[in-house]
Every structure is written in C-alpha cells, then in structure tokens.
Amino acid sequence: MDRIIMHIDVNSAYLSWEAAYRKQHGYSTDLREIPSVVGGDEESRHGIVLAKSGPAKKYGIKTGETLFSARQKCSRLVVVPPNYYLYMQCHNALLEILHEFSPQVQVFSIDEAFIDYTGMQRIYGDPVSAAHILKERIKNELGFTVNIGIAKNKLLAKMAGDLKKPDMVHAVLSEEEMKEKIWPLPVKKLYGVGHATAPKLNRLNIFTIGQLAQADTELLRFHLKSWGVLIQKYANGIEDSVVSSDMRPPVKGIGNSCTSPFDIYSKEEALKVLLSLCEMVGMRLRQSGFCAKLVSVTLRGTDLKRFSHQCKTFMATDNTMKIYQIAGRLMGEMWSGKPLRGMGIRVSDLVPCDFLQISIFEGYNEKKKKLDDTIDRLRMKYGINSVFRSCFLGSGLPPVSGGVIEGYQMMTNIL
Amino acid sequence: MKVTVLKQDLLDAINIVQKAVMPKSTTPILEGIYMEANENLKLIGNSFELGIQYTVDAQIEQTGSVVLNARIFGEIVKRLPDAPVSIEVIENNKVRIECINSFFEIFGIDGENYPLLPEDDNDLQLTLPQATLKDLIRQTIFSVGSDENRKIMTGALMQAENSEIKMVTLDGFRMAVCRAVIKDNVEFKVIIPGKNMNEILRILDTSDNPVKISLSGNTVSFVLENCRIVSNVLDGEFMNYKSYIPSQFETVIEINTRDFTESLERASLISSDVKRYPVRLQIEEDTLTIHSVTDIGVSKETLRIENKGSDLIIGFNPKYLIDALKSISDETVKISFSSSIGPCIITAIDNEDYLYLILPVRLANTR
Numbered sequence: 001m002d003r004i005i006m007h008i009d010v011n012s013a014y015l016s017w018e019a020a021y022r023k024q025h026g027y028s029t030d031l032r033e034i035p036s037v038v039g040g041d042e043e044s045r046h047g048i049v050l051a052k053s054g055p056a057k058k059y060g061i062k063t064g065e066t067l068f069s070a071r072q073k074c075s076r077l078v079v080v081p082p083n084y085y086l087y088m089q090c091h092n093a094l095l096e097i098l099h100e101f102s103p104q105v106q107v108f109s110i111d112e113a114f115i116d117y118t119g120m121q122r123i124y125g126d127p128v129s130a131a132h133i134l135k136e137r138i139k140n141e142l143g144f145t146v147n148i149g150i151a152k153n154k155l156l157a158k159m160a161g162d163l164k165k166p167d168m169v170h171a172v173l174s175e176e177e178m179k180e181k182i183w184p185l186p187v188k189k190l191y192g193v194g195h196a197t198a199p200k201l202n203r204l205n206i207f208t209i210g211q212l213a214q215a216d217t218e219l220l221r222f223h224l225k226s227w228g229v230l231i232q233k234y235a236n237g238i239e240d241s242v243v244s245s246d247m248r249p250p251v252k253g254i255g256n257s258c259t260s261p262f263d264i265y266s267k268e269e270a271l272k273v274l275l276s277l278c279e280m281v282g283m284r285l286r287q288s289g290f291c292a293k294l295v296s297v298t299l300r301g302t303d304l305k306r307f308s309h310q311c312k313t314f315m316a317t318d319n320t321m322k323i324y325q326i327a328g329r330l331m332g333e334m335w336s337g338k339p340l341r342g343m344g345i346r347v348s349d350l351v352p353c354d355f356l357q358i359s360i361f362e363g364y365n366e367k368k369k370k371l372d373d374t375i376d377r378l379r380m381k382y383g384i385n386s387v388f389r390s391c392f393l394g395s396g397l398p399p400v401s402g403g404v405i406e407g408y409q410m411m412t413n414i415l
Numbered sequence: 416m417k418v419t420v421l422k423q424d425l426l427d428a429i430n431i432v433q434k435a436v437m438p439k440s441t442t443p444i445l446e447g448i449y450m451e452a453n454e455n456l457k458l459i460g461n462s463f464e465l466g467i468q469y470t471v472d473a474q475i476e477q478t479g480s481v482v483l484n485a486r487i488f489g490e491i492v493k494r495l496p497d498a499p500v501s502i503e504v505i506e507n508n509k510v511r512i513e514c515i516n517s518f519f520e521i522f523g524i525d526g527e528n529y530p531l532l533p534e535d536d537n538d539l540q541l542t543l544p545q546a547t548l549k550d551l552i553r554q555t556i557f558s559v560g561s562d563e564n565r566k567i568m569t570g571a572l573m574q575a576e577n578s579e580i581k582m583v584t585l586d587g588f589r590m591a592v593c594r595a596v597i598k599d600n601v602e603f604k605v606i607i608p609g610k611n612m613n614e615i616l617r618i619l620d621t622s623d624n625p626v627k628i629s630l631s632g633n634t635v636s637f638v639l640e641n642c643r644i645v646s647n648v649l650d651g652e653f654m655n656y657k658s659y660i661p662s663q664f665e666t667v668i669e670i671n672t673r674d675f676t677e678s679l680e681r682a683s684l685i686s687s688d689v690k691r692y693p694v695r696l697q698i699e700e701d702t703l704t705i706h707s708v709t710d711i712g713v714s715k716e717t718l719r720i721e722n723k724g725s726d727l728i729i730g731f732n733p734k735y736l737i738d739a740l741k742s743i744s745d746e747t748v749k750i751s752f753s754s755s756i757g758p759c760i761i762t763a764i765d766n767e768d769y770l771y772l773i774l775p776v777r778l779a780n781t782r
Contacts, residue, residue: 312564354692356776357588357732359588360587360659360774
C-alpha cells in the first residue's frame with residue numbers, strides 16, 4: 001500500500017511569524033503586504049537579510065545580502081529584528097496542530113515538518129481535503145500560512161510543497177501527476193541536485209527532472225557514479241525513508257559564530273569570546289543528545305579573511321570547558337595577533353550520548369556532566385544570563401554568544 | 416641465474432614475501448620480489464617497514480639474482496600447472512619462466528640494486544616456540560590502536576625481562592597484556608607496528624619449532640627455519656600501561672567463558688553497524704543479566720556467576736568483551752570491576768598469564 005506523506009512548510013517563516021505576532025498585538029500594517037525583511041542589528045555589525053516578504057522579493061532583495069544593499073534596492077524597506085524566542089513558540093504551536101493530524105510527525109527544520117497521514121483517512125477524510133483543513137486551521141489559529149505537499153514519499157511531498165507559494169496545497173499522488181507537475185521543473189529543483197551537480201547534468205543535455213528520470217542510467221553512473229543513480233531514482237519519485245517522530249533533523253555538527261561589536265586585539269578578550277561561543281555550542285550539543293569528537297575554530301580578521309584549525313579528541317565529549325580548552329589551544333596555534341572581527345566554533349563527528357565509550361586516559365567525570373546539565377536547566381528557566389562565569393563580570397562581553405539575541409529567552413531546541 | 420623449483424614451493428614463498436612488498440612505489444624495483452640463487456633459492460620482499468626473506472629448496476644450475484614485479488610474477492606462478500618451474504635469467508635481465516608447456520619471458524630488474532635486509536648483529540636475542548609467539552600475538556593484536564595520529568598506540572609493546580616475554584597493546588579504550596615464560600635471560604623493550612605483527616601472526620605456525628627474536632638498531636627480526644622477517648620499530652615511549660590497572664575493585668565475579676561469550680554474541684545480534692548499542696550487564700548477587708535494547712528490539716538473558724563483591728550495573732561495547740573472551744582458552748575467568756564508569760579487568764583465576772582491561776560505556780540511565 002502506498003503511504004501518504006505530507007510536507008508542511010511555513011511561507012517565509014521568520015517574516016510571517018513576526019507579522020502574525022505584530023498583527024495580534026494591534027499593528028495595523030501587515031509586514032507580509034509591504035516590502036519588509038527580518039534583519040540583524042547593523043550597529044553590532046550583523047546587518048544581513050535573514051528573511052523577506054513577498055513584496056520585498058519583487059524588489060530583488062535576496063536572503064543573505066546586506067541590509068545596506070537591500071535598502072538601496074528599496075528605500076522604504078521595513079527592517080525588523082529577529083526574535084528566536086517567538087520562532088520557537090510558533091514552531092511548537094505548529095507541531096501541536098500537526099500532532100492532531102498524525103502521530104508520526106518528523107521535524108525537518110524550524111519551519112518544515114513531515115507527517116505520515118497513512119491510515120488517518122477515517123478521521124480527517126481524503127488527504128487533499130484534510131490538508132486544506134490543516135492549512136486553514138494553522139492560518140486561523142496561528143495567523144500564518146503554510147504550503148502543504150502531499151505524495152507517497154517524503155521526497156515528492158517536499159517537492160510538491162515547493163511548487164507554488166504561498167498558502168497552497170499540492171498533491172502529487174499518482175504517476176501521472178508526478179509526470180505532469182514535477183517532471184517539467186528544472187533539474188536543480190530536485191532534492192540532491194545542487195550547484196555542483198546541476199551544471200554536470202546540463203552538460204549531458206539534462207535540463208528538467210523529467211529528462212533526468214528518463215536518462216540512460218549507465219550514462220549517469222559513468223559521469224556521476226552512484227550519486228547519479230540515486231538522483232535518477234529521486235527524479236522518478238523513488239524514495240522510501242520513513243517519517244520518524246524521534247528522528248531529529250539530521251545533525252552532522254553544531255556550530256556557532258559571532259561577529260564582535262568591536263575588533264578584538266588581546267588574547268584575553270579573544271579567549272572570552274571563544275568561551276562565550278563554547279557555552280552556546282556546548283549547550284546545544286547537550287540538548288541534541290550527542291557528544292562530539294572533532295572541534296574546529298574559525299577566526300575572521302578585520303580584512304574578512306578566514307582561517308581555521310581543527311582537532312580530533314580521543315573521547316567524545318559534551319563538556320563546555322573541555323571544548324573550550326581544545327578551542328583555546330587551536331586558537332593559540334593559529335592566531336597571529338592581528339585584530340579579529342569575528343570567530344566561530346564548530347563541533348562535529350558526533351556520537352550519540354547513550355554510547356559514550358570511556359577512555360583509558362581520561363576517565364569520565366560524572367560531576368562535570370551534572371554541573372553542565374544544571375547550568376543548562378537554570379539558563380533555560382531563568383534566562384541566559386541567570387548564571388554566568390565570573391570572568392565575564394565587568395568585561396562588557398556577553399557570557400554566551402552566537403545564535404542568541406540578547407534579552408530573549410533561550411531557544412530550548414537544537415534547531 | 417638458472418633454477419628449477421616446484422610450483423607449490425615457489426608459490427608459498429611468493430605469497431609470504433609479497434606481504435612485505437609495496438603495492439605502489441615510485442621506484443619499480445620496490446614493487447618487485449628479489450630472487451637469488453645460491454645454495455638454494457632465496458626470495459625477498461622489502462618495504463623498509465617490513466622485510467621478509469624466504470628460502471626454498473631448488474635445483475640450482477646457475478647462481479645469480481634478479482628482481483621481478485611481485486604482482487605479475489605472483490599471478491603467473493599462481494596459474495602455472497602443478498609441476499617443476501624453471502626460471503632463467505637471459506640477457507638484459509629478461510627472465511624466462513617455463514613450466515611444462517607454458518612459457519613466459521618477462522622483463523626483470525637487475526638484482527644488484529635491491530635493498531637487502533639488514534643483517535642481525537645478534538646483540539639481544541631470545542628463542543621461543545612458534546606456537547607460543549603466535550598465541551601471544553593472537554591474544555593481544557585485536558586491541559592495537561588504529562589512529563595514525565597516535566602512532567605509538569598502533570604498535571604492540573614486546574618486552575622481555577625476568578625470563579618472561581610480554582606483549583601489550585592498547586587502543587585507548589581497552590588494553591591486552593599477555594605473557595609467556597622464556598628460557599633466555601635477556602631484557603629488552605620494543606614497539607612493533609601492529610600491521611607487521613599481523614603479518615608475522617599469519618606466517619607463524621602452531622608447531623614447537625623455534626623462532627628467534629633479535630633486536631638490532633631500529634629493527635627487530637624474527638627468524639624461522641627458512642624465513643626471516645625484519646620489522647621496523649616505532650620510536651617513542653610506550654604508555655606506562657601498568658598505571659592504568661586499578662588496584663581496588665568493587666565487584667569481582669567468576670564466570671564461564673564460553674557461556675558469557677555466547678550470551679554477548681546473542682545480545683549483539685540486534686545491534687547494527689550503523690548505530691552501535693551498548694550491552695548492559697547487571698550483577699545481582701550470583702546472577703548476571705545481559706540486557707540490550709536497540710531500535711531493532713530487546714534481548715535479555717541471565718547467567719549464574721560467582722560474585723565476590725557488591726551488585727553493579729555497567730555498560731560495555733560488546734565487541735570489546737567478545738574480542739577478549741574469545742582469545743581466552745580457560746573454562747572460567749575472573750572479571751573485576753572497579754566501578755560502573757571505571758575500568759574492568761579480565762584475568763585467569765589462578766595465574767597472571769593474561770590481563771584484559773576494558774573501559775565501559777556510560778549508560779544513559781545511570782546519569
């Protein structure tokens with residue numbers, strides 16, 4: 001029996017959420033109807049576009065460009081600051097509604113999820129009308145719109161959901177529908193075909209998904225190895241991974257970086273910024289239920305040049321101080337002393353915490369784990385600055401940085 | 416050079432020396448097998464890290480030497496009929512190989528330039544039966560490290576003192592120490608690359624024929640009747656392994672080796688290679704419960720044990736326990752646990768011939 005999978009994607013998530021929030025709080029203008037963007041704080045040198053409204057898109061404003069250049073494209077652009085706490089609330093509220101429609105909900109990112117609707121027809125009727133009910137409920141109860149794609153697997157559901165936005169339901173259930181709706185799309189729209197693969201396919205005279213689906217498998221294998229065979233399967237709508245509710249989004253590594261509001265000259269300051277990043281990374285790592293074996297540090301100079309070093313640890317860890325010690329050593333190895341504009345830290349090579357092999361050399365310190373966990377709980381309950389290391393006292397530096405906007409509560413999720 | 420040798424003898428020799436030949440080298444001569452006809456036929460493979468010399472009985476018609484590409488030579492000999500093979504070097508190092516109706520002429524390289532194995536200066540040496548050495552290696556080699564960044568752990572420590580020889584390997588999460596009695600009263604300490612040890616393990620047989628181990632400079636050689644293996648040694652100081660062995664234990668149990676191994680193997684059946692799962696051992700008085708929970712399912716079984724300590728719950732990577740237990744031939748073993756997050760050791764009941772130290776896995780529910 002074919003499964004019925006739905007992909008739910010919030011339309012311009014950050015901006016919609018902010019707009020919905022403002023509307024509920026009595027603002028008269030809807031951000032979605034005017035050229036507007038969610039952008040970072042320019043004063044602390046975080047001035048880029050994080051999300052944009054439909055009208056802003058018409059001006060050619062792109063996610064990731066600087067606010068300065070966005071304003072040049074549209075002088076009356078409205079810029080609102082990001083609000084991660086609000087995003088988490090919206091995310092959770094969305095999940096709650098999704099859970100009513102199926103017990104199998106897989107979070108894919110902060111604004112995307114899959115549900116397995118198979119066997120739910122008796123309660124909510126046929127999938128297309130159920131999707132409409134779901135979409136309307138989200139719009140009425142939460143105040144933002146979503147796109148829903150319905151198909152027999154996650155791949156097609158996601159592609160269907162991306163067809164036309166916003167506020168739409170697209171079903172690609174039969175073979176004919178797939179050929180009609182998916183095959184004419186350019187090949188780079190296919191999951192797994194990025195800016196590296198697309199030109200290679202174009203050189204083979206493959207421009208649409210349909211052409212890829214019908215291409216000679218051996219030709220693809222010759223040029224793209226097993227990857228070619230896989231994406232051809234995708235192009236034919238063949239994919240059978242399960243919607244698994246305990247599956248967290250596929251995490252390969254966790255990283256945070258920050259651009260410092262001022263240039264960093266001294267080692268002492270640099271180490272503090274590094275520590276504040278480690279706090280964030282450590283916390284997210286523990287939340288995710290993983291321990292990491294690889295730590296890498298990236299420094300960015302005032303000339304915007306980046307350099308990075310990494311180090312593999314013997315035993316996987318999720319301890320903030322241990323990550324910091326390694327990161328500090330890595331920074332010492334590569335920093336020439338030139339002023340720094342920003343730095344980042346990333347941990348990867350993750351192993352699940354429930355299989356933490358203890359090493360002969362290091363042993364395992366239960367107390368450190370408990371300390372980290374307790375600090376995490378305090379911070380989540382009472383705010384990020386409720387507990388901080390005394391070295392930050394009077395330093396003018398935030399004790400935790402990266403991914404958090406000061407003054408807001410913690411994101412209690414690895415997303 | 417002109418010799419006649421039995422196909423099977425020649426093939427055996429090639430198979431052994433080939434292990435020491437570099438599969439890829441910028442110098443073609445190093446991808447070759449050196450052959451020298453003198454009183455008998457001598458074959459050498461040498462990659463500098465490992466060198467193997469093997470002699471076979473042959474009918475020597477003309478002495479001399481030549482180097483032939485190991486892969487091609489090996490493939491040819493492997494497929495020859497089972498009969499005497501004649502090998503003759505004609506002009507310009509061209510080698511003629513003949514066997515019944517088969518005929519090959521392949522290009523060889525002048526043997527003069529081949530790096531021969533260093534001679535022993537016989538400073539430090541000891542002799543023991545091949546079977547004993549084979550056991551020592553077999554019982555320790557599995558816990559040799561594989562991380563090239565921690566070079567010293569990719570080697571096995573071989574230490575002779577007080578008329579005994581010890582082999583020690585450790586990969587950071589487990590350790591194996593085995594010993595055997597020797598007649599010679601010598602003292603030496605050497606770290607031999609694990610992968611060379613694996614090759615030596617394959618060459619040794621289970622007989623009581625002697626193997627002489629001698630240390631000279633930065634090489635160690637293993638001399639058998641018709642074979643000499645020279646391995647490089649790793650520079651550096653081996654970890655002070657004795658310091659990792661705890662002296663105090665919370666729980667000490669005695670358990671049937673085979674029953675325990677089989678239970679663990681059953682418990683690992685529902686683990687996968689993609690995601691590893693620990694086994695949970697629960698010791699309650701004189702029973703041991705082996706429990707594993709994975710995304711495939713659950714397994715559980717109990718064994719009778721003799722417990723001389725307190726109750727304990729501890730998690731392990733089952734592979735580490737199985738590897739150690741499988742190398743033990745005693746019917747019963749003693750397992751001593753220091754704590755639920757500290758090392759445990761597996762030893763014999765009444766002697767100190769072997770010791771396996773294994774670090775546990777932290778169990779999520781004991782957090």
